[in-house]
Amino acid sequence: MPCVARSADGDDVVLLDESGNPIGAADRRSIHTDQTPLHLAFSTYLFDADDRLLLTQRAHDKVTWPSVWTNSCCGHPRPGEDPTAAASRRIHEELGLDIEASQLRCVAPDFRYRAVDAQGVVENEMCPVYVAEVDSAAHDPRRADPEEIADCRWVPWRDVIDRAANDPASLSPWAVLQIPLVAAARPPRSVVEGGGDSGPEGSA
Helix, strand or coil: CCCCCCCCCCCEEEEECCCCCEEEEEECCCCCCCCCCCEECEEEEEECCCCEEEEEEECCCCCCCCCCEECCEEECCCCCCCHHHHHHHHHHHHHCCCCCHHHCEEEECCCEEEEECCCCCEEEEECCEEEEECCHHHCCHHHCCCCCEEEEEEEEHHHHHHHHHHCHHHECHHHHHHHHHHHHHCCCHHHHHCCCCCCCCCCC
């Protein structure tokens, strides 16, 4: 059985049954093993006025998918915490960006995935997906939490969509699955507005 001990400092995740109902809590730092129980998480995608997405590279010593490029911010609501409020909290803690929960729009409330990394560690999450429009000028990469993020770059949204489709191994497995859902809810502005992609080229 996976470890389901509670933490001493309240840094717990919400454990779920197969229908997505809370059934308990466990220490976030201990549950990710080869038998990770189903738990609640969230993913966020932050866009700027130039139709670029903030991609982040996971820290090199992360337990799962170290050094892999992924969406803007991920995390876990604590027991009793609203997932949207948790997303706002983690965006500030990881990226140093202040985004109110009201600015976040849920585009995939029922997203669920299970993936196994190269070391055999499992991610097993129900993970609602949020988007928000932000001011990239307010983003200072020096404020990123080095325990979570090794690097971050603003990349044209259309390029991210193409990358997920044509080079999925270069992104986290959850981002590859989420990006088409996000694109359906928030298409590239070149498609919506009939213009070309704008903003400087990013790379990751």
